[in-house]
Amino acid sequence: MAANPVEAFFDTVLEAASPTRQVTSLLVAHLLPSQPTFLQSLRRISTLASVVPKPNSVQQSIRQPLEGLTRCDDLSRSELTRPEALLEYLELRAGGQPVVPLDVGGYFAPGLARACTGFSGQILGVVEDTENGLRRYESLDKPPCAVYNVARSPLKEAEDRGVGESIVFSTEALLRSTGEVLTGRQTCVIGYGKIGSSIADALHGRRVPVTVVERNPIRLVNALSAGYPAARLHDALAEAELVFCATGDRCLTTADMRLLREGAYVASVTSADDELDLTGMAEAFTGEPVAEHITRYRHRGGSFHLLNEGNAVNFLHGSALGPSIHLVQAEMLLALTQLVNVAHPPGFYELSADLRHHIADAWLSTFHPASRTHSPVTVRS
Known part of the structure; x- marks a missing residue:
C-alpha cells in the first residue's frame, strides 16, 4: 500500500x-x-x-x-x-x-x-x-x-493557474520586503498566454490594475474579452510600476528597459536569458543590490528594479x-x-x-x- x-x-x-x-x-x-x-x-x-x-x-x-x-x-x-x-x-x-x-x-x-x-x-x-x-x-x-x-x-491548465498565483505571491513578498505593497500598483503583463493570463487573473483578484501587452491577435482578443485593457509595449512600460515578463521569447531588449518608468519593478516567469537581453544589460546598466533578490539597475535616464536577477520569481519560495x-x-x-x-x-x-x-x-x-x-x-x- x-x-x-x-x-x-x-x-x-x-x-x-x-x-x-x-x-x-x-x-x-x-x-x-x-x-x-x-x-x-x-x-x-x-x-x-x-x-x-x-x-x-x-x-x-x-x-x-x-x-x-x-x-x-x-x-x-x-x-x-x-x-x-x-x-x-x-x-x-x-x-x-x-x-x-x-x-x-x-x-x-x-x-x-x-x-x-x-x-x-x-x-x-x-x-x-x-x-x-x-x-x-x-x-x-x-x-x-x-x-x-x-x-x-x-x-x-491547472498547473498554469497555480504558477500564476505563485508568481504573484512571490512578487508581493519581495515588494513587501522593501516596504512596498502590491495593491493598487499599475501593472503590465507582457504576454497573455497560459501563464500570463493566470498572472493577470491573480492580480485582478488582488485589486491590482492590469494592462496587457500581446502581439498575438488571438490572445489579444482573449485579453480584451476578459476585460483587460491593452497597450503597445513602449506605452505600457512608460506607465507601469510593475512589469511581468511572460513570453519566453526575449520580451525586453536593452532599449525597452531604458523606457521603463523610474523605479519600476520587473519580474519574470522563466529563465532570465529567455526573457531579457542579459548581455545588453551588463553593458548598458550598472547594478547594485538594494534588498535580498532585488537589484536596482541604473542608466543615464533613470533606474529600475529587477527581481531575482530576472529568473522566475516563484522559485524563491519553492514554486508551491x-x-x-x-x-x-x-x-x-x-x-x-x-x-x-x-x-x-x-x-x-x-x-x-x-x-x-x-x-x-x-x-x-x-x-x-x-x-x-x-x-x-x-x-x-
Whole structure:
C-alpha cells in the first residue's frame, strides 16, 4: 500500500500502462519539494541515468538525498547547444541503451538530430514539459524522433493557474520586503498566454490594475474579452510600476528597459536569458543590490528594479503549486511508457484522451474524492 497520497496517485496512474522492456531515462528537472515522489515513480519504470537540475530552482534538501540515488549533472542549456556535446553526454550516461529524455526547456533540441544518427543506443523519443521547450523542438526543420507534447495538455491548465498565483505571491513578498505593497500598483503583463493570463487573473483578484501587452491577435482578443485593457509595449512600460515578463521569447531588449518608468519593478516567469537581453544589460546598466533578490539597475535616464536577477520569481519560495503539479508529472510518466511500448515514427505526439482521463480520474480520487460524480475511467489498451 502506498505510504502517502502522491505515491498512491502515481501507483494508480501507472496501472494504465507499464513499460514492456527496459529503458533508460535522462531528466531535466526543478529540484523542488514536488519532485521526490515523481522521481521515485520514474525510477520504478526506467533506469534513471542522470538528472540535470535547472540551475535556478534547486533546493539542497531535495538534491542531497537524490545524489545518493542517481547522478546529478550541472549542465546548462547552453552547454548542450553544441550537437557533439549532447552526443558525448548521451554516450557517457546511457551508451548502447534505449533512451527517453524527459526535458524541461528544450535542453536536448539543438543536438537531437545529431544524437539520433550518431548515438550508440536508440533515442525512442523525447517528452517535453514546457511551452518554451516545445517551441525549440518545433523550430527544427522536422523532429528527428518522436516528441511528446505535454506542454499544451489540458491537464497542464491547472498547473498554469497555480504558477500564476505563485508568481504573484512571490512578487508581493519581495515588494513587501522593501516596504512596498502590491495593491493598487499599475501593472503590465507582457504576454497573455497560459501563464500570463493566470498572472493577470491573480492580480485582478488582488485589486491590482492590469494592462496587457500581446502581439498575438488571438490572445489579444482573449485579453480584451476578459476585460483587460491593452497597450503597445513602449506605452505600457512608460506607465507601469510593475512589469511581468511572460513570453519566453526575449520580451525586453536593452532599449525597452531604458523606457521603463523610474523605479519600476520587473519580474519574470522563466529563465532570465529567455526573457531579457542579459548581455545588453551588463553593458548598458550598472547594478547594485538594494534588498535580498532585488537589484536596482541604473542608466543615464533613470533606474529600475529587477527581481531575482530576472529568473522566475516563484522559485524563491519553492514554486508551491499544490497537487496540480502531479497531473503533468503523471502525463510525463505515461508518455514515457507509450514511447517504450509502441514504435513512434518521427513527429509530434500527445497522450490519448483516454489516458488523460485516467490521470484526471486518479487525481480526483486521490485529492478530491468527494467531488467525484462519475464512474472510474476504463482505459482501452
